[in-house]
Amino acid sequence: MESVARSQPTAGADTAAPKDETLIYRQSRWTRLTHWIWAISLFFMLLSGLQIFNARPQLYIGKQSGFDYNNTVFAIGAENTDAGARGYTEIFGHRFDTTGVLGWSGPAGQETARGFPSWATIPSYYDLGTARVIHFFFAWILTTTLIVWLVASAVNGHLRRDLAPRLDDLKRLPQDIIDHAKLKFHHTREYNTLQKMAYGGVLFVLLPLMIITGLAMSPSMNSVLPFLNDLLGGRQTARTIHFTVMVLLVAFFVVHILMILAAGPINELRSIITGWYRTDPPAQDDNSTERSE
Amino acid sequence: MAKLEISRRKFLTGASLGASGIMLSGCDAFDSQLSIGSGLRSFLENANGLTYRAQRLLAGRDALAPEFTEADIRQPQRPNGVTAPDDDVYKGLLANNFADWRLEVSGLVEKPLSLSREQLMNMPSRTQITRHDCVEGWSCIAKWTGTPLSLVLDQAVVKPQARYVMFHCLDTIDRSLSGDIKYYGTIDLIDARHPQTILAYGVNGKPLPVENGAPLRVRVERQLGYKMPKYLYKIELVDGFANVGGGRGGYWEDNGYDWYGGI
Numbered sequence: 001m002e003s004v005a006r007s008q009p010t011a012g013a014d015t016a017a018p019k020d021e022t023l024i025y026r027q028s029r030w031t032r033l034t035h036w037i038w039a040i041s042l043f044f045m046l047l048s049g050l051q052i053f054n055a056r057p058q059l060y061i062g063k064q065s066g067f068d069y070n071n072t073v074f075a076i077g078a079e080n081t082d083a084g085a086r087g088y089t090e091i092f093g094h095r096f097d098t099t100g101v102l103g104w105s106g107p108a109g110q111e112t113a114r115g116f117p118s119w120a121t122i123p124s125y126y127d128l129g130t131a132r133v134i135h136f137f138f139a140w141i142l143t144t145t146l147i148v149w150l151v152a153s154a155v156n157g158h159l160r161r162d163l164a165p166r167l168d169d170l171k172r173l174p175q176d177i178i179d180h181a182k183l184k185f186h187h188t189r190e191y192n193t194l195q196k197m198a199y200g201g202v203l204f205v206l207l208p209l210m211i212i213t214g215l216a217m218s219p220s221m222n223s224v225l226p227f228l229n230d231l232l233g234g235r236q237t238a239r240t241i242h243f244t245v246m247v248l249l250v251a252f253f254v255v256h257i258l259m260i261l262a263a264g265p266i267n268e269l270r271s272i273i274t275g276w277y278r279t280d281p282p283a284q285d286d287n288s289t290e291r292s293e
Numbered sequence: 294m295a296k297l298e299i300s301r302r303k304f305l306t307g308a309s310l311g312a313s314g315i316m317l318s319g320c321d322a323f324d325s326q327l328s329i330g331s332g333l334r335s336f337l338e339n340a341n342g343l344t345y346r347a348q349r350l351l352a353g354r355d356a357l358a359p360e361f362t363e364a365d366i367r368q369p370q371r372p373n374g375v376t377a378p379d380d381d382v383y384k385g386l387l388a389n390n391f392a393d394w395r396l397e398v399s400g401l402v403e404k405p406l407s408l409s410r411e412q413l414m415n416m417p418s419r420t421q422i423t424r425h426d427c428v429e430g431w432s433c434i435a436k437w438t439g440t441p442l443s444l445v446l447d448q449a450v451v452k453p454q455a456r457y458v459m460f461h462c463l464d465t466i467d468r469s470l471s472g473d474i475k476y477y478g479t480i481d482l483i484d485a486r487h488p489q490t491i492l493a494y495g496v497n498g499k500p501l502p503v504e505n506g507a508p509l510r511v512r513v514e515r516q517l518g519y520k521m522p523k524y525l526y527k528i529e530l531v532d533g534f535a536n537v538g539g540g541r542g543g544y545w546e547d548n549g550y551d552w553y554g555g556i
Contacts, residue, residue: 056430063361064424065431068368124321128428129549130334134327136556137340219426220348220515220555223356235424235432 024189026277030152034145035272041142042249044134047122049246050115051131057103057115059243063234073240078104078113085111143211146203162191163200169193185263187280202252206245213242329541329549338551345553354483358514361422361434370435370496372504373427375476378464378524386463391508396445396492400459400529403450410494410508416440419491427518428550437512439493443486445528451482454532457542458485460511461527466544478522478543479534479552480513489514492525517554519545 027035059074060066075090076098087103089096099105105117118124122134153159176193179186186192191199215221216228216238232238260268271277326333378384386394391410398406420438427433442458462476484490491512494501501507506523513520520543534540539547546552 052430055428058431060431063365063432064367064434065371066368067371067433118321123324123327125324127327127549129545129551130327132428132551133334133337133341133549136344136551137337140340140343217426218348218556219358219424219517220352223358223515224348224351226357226359229359235426239430 022279022281024277024279025275026189026271027275028152028156028158029275030149030156031158032272032275034149034152037145038142041138041145042253044122044138045142046246046250047120048131048134048138051121051123051126052128052135053243054115054121054126055128059240060236061233061240062236063229065236071236074243076102076115085113087113139211139214142207146207146211149203163196163203165196165200169196183262187263187267187278189277189279198252198255202249206249206252210242210245210249213238213245217242329539341551341553344556348553348555349483352515354486355488356515358423358489361424363422363436365422365434366436366497368433370425370505371431371433373429373518375464375466375523376504378503380463380465380473383463383524387503387507394508394526396509396525397527398445398449398530399527400531401452401455402446402530403452404448406445406449408445413440413445413492413509414494416444419489420495421489421491421512421514423489423512423514425518425521428545428554436497437491437493438495438498439491439509439512441488442490442492442511442528443488445492446485446530449530451530455482455530456532457481457530457534459529459531459534459537460522460525461529462522463524463526474538474544476522476524476544477538478511478520478546479531480511480516480520484513484515487513487515515555519543519550520554 056065057076058065058072060071061073062071066072072090073092076087077090078085078087080086085099085104086097087099087101087105089098089102101117102115104111104113106112106114114126121131123130150159153163170193173193179192180194212228213232215225216232217235222229222235229235229238232241267278328334394410396406396408396413398408417440418438419441420436422434422436425433425435446458457479458481459479460477464476465473466476467474480490489512493506493510493512494508496502496505501510506525509525510523511521511525531537534542538544541547542552543550
C-alpha cells in the first residue's frame with residue numbers, strides 16, 4: 001500500500017497522467033543527502049589515506065612491525081636494477097614490477113620513489129601532516145553521517161523496507177546473478193538481492209570495520225578500548241585490515257559506477273539526486289509489479 | 294516536464310564533466326589551499342581539537358595504554374628522526390658519559406630544579422613494556438625504565454597558571470636562515486601527570502643508547518612517537534607556546550603535524 005501511495009507523481013494535478021505512474025519516489029532526502037556526503041568524504045579519505053600509507057608503504061601482521069624479523073605481507077618500494085630504477089609491489093612475498101604506478105613514478109625524467117603516485121594522493125607532493133589533517137576531518141564527517149543515516153533509516157523505514165534481508169531474497173539470488181551477468185536490469189522500487197548485499201555490506205560491514213580499525217590505530221583509543229587490538233590481532237593487523245577494506249571499497253565503487261552506467265545513468269542519477277525513479281512499465285515486468293504491491 | 298528532463302540531463306552531464314575535470318587535472322588541484330595558515334587548512338584542523346576533546350572525555354586522566362609481556366619484545370627499539378646528534382654541546386656531554394649533563398626544570402614552577410642523571414635514577418622508577426607507534430605507521434614494542442614525570446613536577450611545585458610542559462632538546466633537527474632549529478615539543482598537564490609518562494633513561498634493560506635519545510627521553514604512551522622528544526635537557530612549564538618556534542607547540546607541529554598526537 002505504501003508504495004502505491006508513494007507512486008503518485010509530485011507535479012500538480014495537471015500532469016497526473018497515467019504514464020507517470022511508473023515514476024516513483026524511491027530515495028528519501030536522508031538517503032540522498034548522506035549518499036553524497038559519503039561520496040565526497042570517501043574521495044578525500046581515499047586520497048589522503050594513500051598519502052598517509054606512502055609514509056610507510058608496508059603492511060604487517062601482528063602487534064608490531066618486524067624490523068629484525070619478517071611479518072610483512074604487502075610492500076611497495078623502489079630498487080636499482082641494471083635497467084635503472086624500478087618500482088615494485090610485493091604481496092605475500094610475490095614481487096611484481098609496477099614501475100610508473102607503484103613504487104617509482106612521476107613525469108618522464110622526474111620519477112621519484114613513492115608508494116602511490118602523485119595523481120592518487122592529496123596533497124600531490126609528499127606531506128604526511130596535511131594528509132592526516134584531511135583524513136581525520138573527513139573521518140568525523142563520515143562517522144557522523146553514518147550515524148545520522150542509521151537513525152533516519154530506522155525511523156523512515158528504509159532499513160526495514162529496502163535493506164532487511166528476506167527469505168525471498170535468497171530464492172531470487174540465482175536468477176539475480178544470471179540477470180546481472182546478462183546485464184538485464186529490472187527497474188523496480190525494491191533493491192534486488194545483489195544490491196542489498198552490496199549496499200548492506202558497505203554500510204554494515206565495510207564502513208564500520210573501517211571506523212573500528214581506524215580507532216584501533218589510535219594510541220589514545222587503545223587506552224579506552226584496550227581489547228580492540230587483541231580482537232583484531234594487533235595494531236599492525238588492524239592497519240592491514242584498514243588498507244584491505246579500502247581496496248574493497250574501491251572495488252565496490254568501480255562496480256557501483258559500472259552498474260549505474262549499465263542500468264541507465266540518467267534515471268539512476270535522478271533517483272539519488274531528486275529521489276524520483278522511473279520503474280519498468282507493469283506490462284513488461286509482471287514480477288516487479290507483484291513485488292511492489 | 295520534457296523541458297525539465299533536458300535541463301536535468303544537461304546539468305548531470307555538466308556535473309560529471311566537471312567532476313572528471315578535477316580527476317584528470319590530478320590531485321594537485323587542492324595543493325595551494327592546504328599550506329599552514331591558510332583558511333581552509335585551519336578550518337580542517339579544527340577536527341584535531343574535536344579529537345583531542347573527545348579522546349580526553351573518553352580516556353580521562355588515567356586510562357592506561359596497553360602494556361605487553363617480555364615475549365613481545367622481539368627486536369631492538371627502532372630509532373627514528375635524529376639518531377646521532379652532531380651538536381658540539383651534545384658530543385661533549387656524551388664524551389664524558391653525561392656526567393656533566395643536568396636536567397633543568399624551570400618556567401612556571403615554585404622551585405626550579407637542576408637534576409643529575411644519578412639524582413633522577415635515585416628517584417622511584419617505573420618500568421613498562423609498551424608499543425611505540427610512529428606517525429608514519431609502524432609500531433615497535435620495548436621495555437622502558439624511567440622516572441615518572443609527575444614526581445619531578447611535584448618536586449618543582451607547578452604554579453597554577455602553568456598549562457603545558459615544554460621539552461627542550463639538545464639535537465639540531467633542522468637548519469633555517471635564522472639558525473639551527475633544536476627539537477622541542479609540548480604536552481598538556483594531563484598527559485604530563487599520566488602514570489605512564491616517564492623520563493626514560495633505560496630501554497630493554499640497558500641504559501638508553503644514543504640513537505634512542507640518551508641520556509633522557511620522554512615516554513607519552515597515549516600519543517604518537519613525535520610527541521616523545523629525545524636528548525632532553527630542559528623541562529619548562531609554560532602557559533602557552535605561541536611565541537616559541539613556529540608557535541604550534543613543537544618542531545613537527547611547526548611543520549604541519551597536529552599538536553595532539555593521540556590518533
